[in-house]
Amino acid sequence: MSEEKRTEIGALGEFGLIDKLSEGVKIYHDTTVKGIGDDAAVYDAGDHFVLLSSDMLLEGVHFDLSYIPLQHLGYKAVSVNVSDIAAMNGTPKQITVSLGLSNRFSVEAVEVLYEGIRAACEDYNVDLVGGDTTTSRSGLVISVTAMGTVEKDKVAYRSGAKESEILCVTGDLGGAYVGLQVLEREKQEFLANPNMQPKLDGYPFVVGKQLRPIARMDVIHEFGALGIVPTSMIDVSDGLASEVFHLCKASGLGAALYEDKIPIDKETYETAAEFGLDPNTCALNGGEDYELLFTITQADFEKVKNHAEIHTIGYMQSADKGKALVTRSGNTIALTAQGWKHF
Amino acid sequence: MSEEKRTEIGALGEFGLIDKLSEGVKIYHDTTVKGIGDDAAVYDAGDHFVLLSSDMLLEGVHFDLSYIPLQHLGYKAVSVNVSDIAAMNGTPKQITVSLGLSNRFSVEAVEVLYEGIRAACEDYNVDLVGGDTTTSRSGLVISVTAMGTVEKDKVAYRSGAKESEILCVTGDLGGAYVGLQVLEREKQEFLANPNMQPKLDGYPFVVGKQLRPIARMDVIHEFGALGIVPTSMIDVSDGLASEVFHLCKASGLGAALYEDKIPIDKETYETAAEFGLDPNTCALNGGEDYELLFTITQADFEKVKNHAEIHTIGYMQSADKGKALVTRSGNTIALTAQGWKHF
Known part of the structure; x- marks a missing residue:
């Protein structure tokens, strides 16, 4: 990457970076009621709104496996996303979970992580409907997307x-x-x-x-x-x-x-x-x-x-x-x- | 992690692991028409179906920055997810993009990545509506979720x-x-x-x-x-x-x-x-x-x-x-x- 100018991300901060990246974003569908800038995006599904929100947890940044048990980590990854749907006054319905796993993880360890994910799905009454599972050259990556619904006159921005x-x-x-x-x-x-x-x-x-x-x-x-x-x-x-x-x-x-x-x-x-x-x-x-x-x-x-x-x-x-x-x-x-x- | 038994993930493979993890997954909502096991999940939104699919791209596994230009990588990350919506005979409407960025990335580099994402959004007529942006201790992580729609009598499983x-x-x-x-x-x-x-x-x-x-x-x-x-x-x-x-x-x-x-x-x-x-x-x-x-x-x-x-x-x-x-x-x-x- 040869660049004439180099601005460190730290100079903008997370929100500054998001603001900058959001600048050029266009909305093509009038069914997109709300895009970037709230806890979840809002799509007009006809008689109700559908909510969409994604959060990513990275090892060494958001969690430290030396003290968070994998089961709790799975639970937490779901909670963080459900919380975004809640913040729109919505109810979560489906989640997808994408995992990047290094070879240090055994099948048994991934199963423990999934026990936490499933426990959260049960507590929040949300369906685990898909995602992606791949190897990771570095740490554990957990990316969750929650889809929820809310009545049109109940949404909170x-x-x-x-x-x-x-x-x-x-x-x-x-x-x-x-x-x-x-x-x-x-x-x-x-x-x-x-x-x-x-x-x-x-x-x-x-x-x-x-x-x-x-x-x-x-x-x-x-x-x-x-x-x-x-x-x-x-x-x-x-x-x-x-x-x-x-x-x-x-x-x-x-x-x-x-x-x-x-x-x-x-x-x-x-x-x-x-x-x-x-x-x-x-x-x-x-x-x-x-x-x-x-x-x-x-x-x-x-x-x-x-x-x-x-x-x-x-x-x-x-x-x-x-x-x-x-x-x-x-x-x-x-x-x-x-x-x-x-x- | 102390474990009595250790099974390497490689012994099961990606699909074997997904099968194993899917075993204990329960579906709580009858609006979830299709969960794990297809290119996208299917939610019954009333007069149409909503489709949901997530894919994650990890540096060193799915791409090598020594030869993929960041703009193409951004485009590809969107294509991969739009392709999953297409595979259900659906039309993509919204995507979320979560990025894990190491400090080796400048603001300018992230903007180039986003140019590719925005170009794909324009080509596919899909709205970029959110996501997450965070630091990464290791390589670049791109996790995309696509939400799409399909008429109920047109969905292809x-x-x-x-x-x-x-x-x-x-x-x-x-x-x-x-x-x-x-x-x-x-x-x-x-x-x-x-x-x-x-x-x-x-x-x-x-x-x-x-x-x-x-x-x-x-x-x-x-x-x-x-x-x-x-x-x-x-x-x-x-x-x-x-x-x-x-x-x-x-x-x-x-x-x-x-x-x-x-x-x-x-x-x-x-x-x-x-x-x-x-x-x-x-x-x-x-x-x-x-x-x-x-x-x-x-x-x-x-x-x-x-x-x-x-x-x-x-x-x-x-x-x-x-x-x-x-x-x-x-x-x-x-x-x-x-x-x-x-x-």
């Missing part, structure tokens, strides 16, 4: 939020990031002393959040039961702050978040403290929680205010008011999105 | 062939395999003498078949115009013999092929000879032609018999008669499928 609407998040945040710190510490100790047993027992919740995240289809089903259609939604894969930025950008708004409303589990809090990390920073900038961030109208507030798994954490405001974090001490500071750096 | 139906193939075969030999030879000569200019000018057709294959959407559109619905179909990615085996297995039949009817381009023929290869073997067992192999009823024979791009190469017969090749000398021998060994 990133772009639908309106001023004064309420910003909500499911579950709790920061756990997966703190869990990763525990796993990394045990790995380093194991490398220093291979006879050591890993000490993971004290951290079941955060380690579980990291190794075996659950896509929040439970909440999607409850939206149906409660008669709620989120006005905008995104899944929290890159950290809360980064996702708030995405919702704001897509909706042309600003937002205000209350630091003391951000849900953090007790174990996340204590483990973060043990590592000398600020739990709020873990919640705001740690990735891989796979919770849902969404907005609802003020009229829907009554329906969620006592819901154990839905937390109101702020509100949308006009773009000129910016993205603000109201700290525990009552100060209003600019929210910054660190997110996950893939490059 | 591998399993629909009947006894005495006519076996047809599009275009010509063996070119991509012979083209690969040319590229490999030039690579070795370049490695031995880096000042040497590659001599590819004499082989435009076979090198083009290898580097920039075209999915046969032209033939799919003609099927519509001619009023033909193939009774069974598969794309030729692993070599003609291997695909005949797949059609026979899925349809519960045998087949007879006439060696002298297998279409081989003059350049393929001459280049194979130059390499001391039997052109028939290249056509039967060389991979990556991305032509279509299909069956039609005898009643449809008149519609295709003078078509320049459709060749009748044999017929289906009962399973007990086996899979036979009638050689040029008139002998009938058992057809063997060597195919592509991915493991």
Whole structure:
């Protein structure tokens, strides 16, 4: 490759690169309701929408086989994709799984990976319908595509939020990031002393959040039961702050978040403290929680205010008011999105 | 990974592994009309079917960046997936592209790759709607999923062939395999003498078949115009013999092929000879032609018999008669499928 100019990908970052690559993309079909730029693409199938989303997990980048059991990895690969369908307020129906396997994998090891994939398919009620299986010269590659459906009047885009609407998040945040710190510490100790047993027992919740995240289809089903259609939604894969930025950008708004409303589990809090990390920073900038961030109208507030798994954490405001974090001490500071750096 | 038993993947092969992994797969939705086991999965969208297919290309396994230009690679990644939709008699509508990029890639290089992807999208009239872009610790990874549609009464499965139906193939075969030999030879000569200019000018057709294959959407559109619905179909990615085996297995039949009817381009023929290869073997067992192999009823024979791009190469017969090749000398021998060994 001889090139006159060379720009490092890191100089643009993942989102900058995606923006640049998306520039020249044309849409030929009017049945493509939504292309690049949301959690899933939207195709008009006539009486309903079909959703399509793909995610790739690469060894050494997204996972480390020295601490993630293959069964959990299979489960996680499905969860990550189901979470994208959930973020459109949709229901997953089919997935394809493409695997690149080095010769270090035995048939038995691949079967264990597939046990996790099948367990996730059962839990999410989704059909494994195909994919590709090939050898890999390097590490393990798992590429999953999820196809789902949603009623046309129920689809939730990133772009639908309106001023004064309420910003909500499911579950709790920061756990997966703190869990990763525990796993990394045990790995380093194991490398220093291979006879050591890993000490993971004290951290079941955060380690579980990291190794075996659950896509929040439970909440999607409850939206149906409660008669709620989120006005905008995104899944929290890159950290809360980064996702708030995405919702704001897509909706042309600003937002205000209350630091003391951000849900953090007790174990996340204590483990973060043990590592000398600020739990709020873990919640705001740690990735891989796979919770849902969404907005609802003020009229829907009554329906969620006592819901154990839905937390109101702020509100949308006009773009000129910016993205603000109201700290525990009552100060209003600019929210910054660190997110996950893939490059 | 501590395992009691270790079976090498190579002992099962790609199709054996897929069969084994497919065993425990359950289908939960009655809208899933076809799962694993065809060129694409089939979902019942109400008044039509939606098709879904994924393929992954890995550096060092499926391509060698020392001779495939990035633009062609982008084009090829799309063609391979569009070909799977074509093989169901469908029309591609959307694709997602997931990329794993090592830091050896500049933004400019990724843009060239995307130029090829966008060119293919334009040629196939398909919308690029999403995907994933991430760093890779090892080589370049390209994972594409194609979503397409087909009218319910027009879908072609591998399993629909009947006894005495006519076996047809599009275009010509063996070119991509012979083209690969040319590229490999030039690579070795370049490695031995880096000042040497590659001599590819004499082989435009076979090198083009290898580097920039075209999915046969032209033939799919003609099927519509001619009023033909193939009774069974598969794309030729692993070599003609291997695909005949797949059609026979899925349809519960045998087949007879006439060696002298297998279409081989003059350049393929001459280049194979130059390499001391039997052109028939290249056509039967060389991979990556991305032509279509299909069956039609005898009643449809008149519609295709003078078509320049459709060749009748044999017929289906009962399973007990086996899979036979009638050689040029008139002998009938058992057809063997060597195919592509991915493991």
